């Protein structure tokens with residue numbers, strides 16, 4: 001059995017320790033220098049923070065169908081570089097992941113790529129049409145073991161379909177991950193509706209279009225006693241609604257994207273479509289409420305909504321451009337800037353919101369464990385002391401649509417260990433098989 | 434002046450007055466037998482129209498030609514501009530042709546801004562109307578007209594009461610006018626049903642009223658905005674009749690205006706909807722003058738952005754040539 005010793009890492013930023021890995025498990029955690037390194041590969045982690053491998057609840061890998069934007073191979077490689085050991089692949093591919101066949105295909109592609117675990121998300125309705133429920137049971141029972149279902153990109157806006165889906169997934173401990181966007185209120189919407197949209201002459205996407213769906217869905221979830229996950233929460237009002245729902249004991253969880261924790265609608269002034277995303281960047285007040293919600297646990301997880309697009313879909317006028325931005329390789333740095341450096345979240349908190357809770361929400365058995373003997377060896381090692389300049393052409397994703405071009409961000413993932421094997425060493429990917 | 438004219442908000446009070454004063458000087462050229470100045474000889478002005486607007490294009494074309502510029506009309510309408518590269522590709526083509534100024538009309542808000550800031554082209558970009566964003570030269574010609582009619586053709590518009598009525602939400606003319614006229618000291622009031630006012634309008638440098646009648650008697654100028662019938666289909670208001678009754682300018686409302694007050698419209702008009710034919714053709718209406726002033730103002734903008742020498746110098750040269 002292969003042995004790996006991670007020496008001198010500060011687990012969750014506590015006192016340094018040696019972590020000994022045998023096969024795909026952590027077998028020993030002890031004082032620095034205590035580990036037997038004979039016959040073992042040694043990773044010098046002196047001065048680095050060790051965290052459980054990150055789990056992303058919201059990744060668009062684009063395969064099958066849009067391999068010009070991203071593939072399972074390129075997207076999961078980007079994930080590994082970002083410190084992720086598991087990603088949830090969204091269902092809005094071509095064909096849509098609405099059958100056992102498609103989710104198994106994506107799951108298998110993930111296994112073959114080997115950079116991290118790929119957990120397919122199944123579509124709630126056939127072809128994301130919003131009208132007929134997809135074969136959720138078949139996807140749950142497939143090799144992909146789907147537990148999260150989402151029409152992401154589109155909202156399950158029909159209240160009856162949403163109710164039925166929430167009820168149906170109870171049979172296999174599933175959850176509906178809702179992209180909360182009332183469609184009529186957001187027809188042709190281009191950016192956050194507010195003072196700036198009026199000035200810029202871009203059609204507004206009002207906060208109420210998100211909040212109205214969340215309000216309805218938490219009440220439906222309460223009524224049928226099921227489990228709801230809210231994707232990419234973007235407004236202060238949504239945070240309040242979720243806080244209220246949790247206080248009533250409703251089984252709801254929520255995620256926030258890194259970009260909604262850092263960027264605001266002011267960036268739309270440039271009319272640069274790299275800042276066009278759905279839901280849109282909101283106001284400073286919203287950003288602060290989201291940070292507070294993530295800090296106090298109202299929001300459970302950071303999820304990237306990594307959305308690759310080819311450059312022709314961004315190098316154009318705003319209204320013609322596609323919605324979405326890359327997120328996997330910059331997620332941790334943005335969380336450090338918005339949450340850690342602001343004193344809102346400590347490193348145990350980062351581990352909780354980026355690994356433990358998302359793994360629990362996705363019902364991912366072998367992820368999100370704390371770094372203790374007996375746990376699966378998924379480890380992300382972070383250097384918080386460095387900063388780096390984001391250069392789109394240096395990213396591993398097949399696309400270049402990062403909103404952080406030339407921005408200096410704090411902290412970097414140095415090494416990533418997935419299933420006991422290094423996928424990233426010194427910030428570069430290692431061939432794993 | 435900035436290198437580009439993208440928003441009326443880019444113009445300081447001094448910039449705006451410089452454009453208006455220059456336009457006033459250049460307007461005199463129109464009264465001369467030889468209507469041309471050699472100022473922009475050898476320079477290339479491209480009219481890049483992604484959206485049909487014959488009147489605006491002709492106005493810019495006349496302005497450029499009176500300054501002796503070479504004019505290229507590039508109509509991109511009909512080509513596949515709905516998506517992707519074409520704005521960039523078009524820009525690169527224009528750059529290869531050596532355009533000194535690009536006058537751009539586009540259905541998408543911010544497209545001129547994008548052209549100016551993308552690094553795709555080196556020349557000046559003039560916004561000739563973008564989506565529901567802005568139309569700064571329309572605001573300049575409106576300001577010029579207001580100054581001629583209400584302020585003796587000089588100085589600013591301090592204290593002049595200008596009422597803008599109609600579909601503010603979708604109007605690039607309204608946005609540019611609020612910015613420019615307030616910069617020039619005018620007291621602007623927007624009048625519209627609440628559905629046709631943008632979120633955040635209370636932060637704009639103007640007043641807002643849902644009722645037209647109380648505002649009319651105190652107005653020095655009333656500017657009527659075009660209201661498209663499709664807004665009715667989208668439930669912005671119930672019927673054309675109700676709209677006209679509450680927000681249209683008819684003889685009765687016009688009779689409430691003071692003697693010297695004027696009526697404006699950026700065109701094209703929806704006669705019978707926001708304005709009756711009687712009002713449009715009345716002696717108070719300055720709609721035809723607005724069109725004439727458009728050429729002078731656009732000459733001034735081209736002239737100032739392309740760094741032509743002063744009108745006096747240009748005239749001297751013309752005199753030499755003429756002799």
Ligand SMILES: [Zn+2]
Pocket residue numbers: 152153154179231232278279
């Ligand atoms: Zn979504």
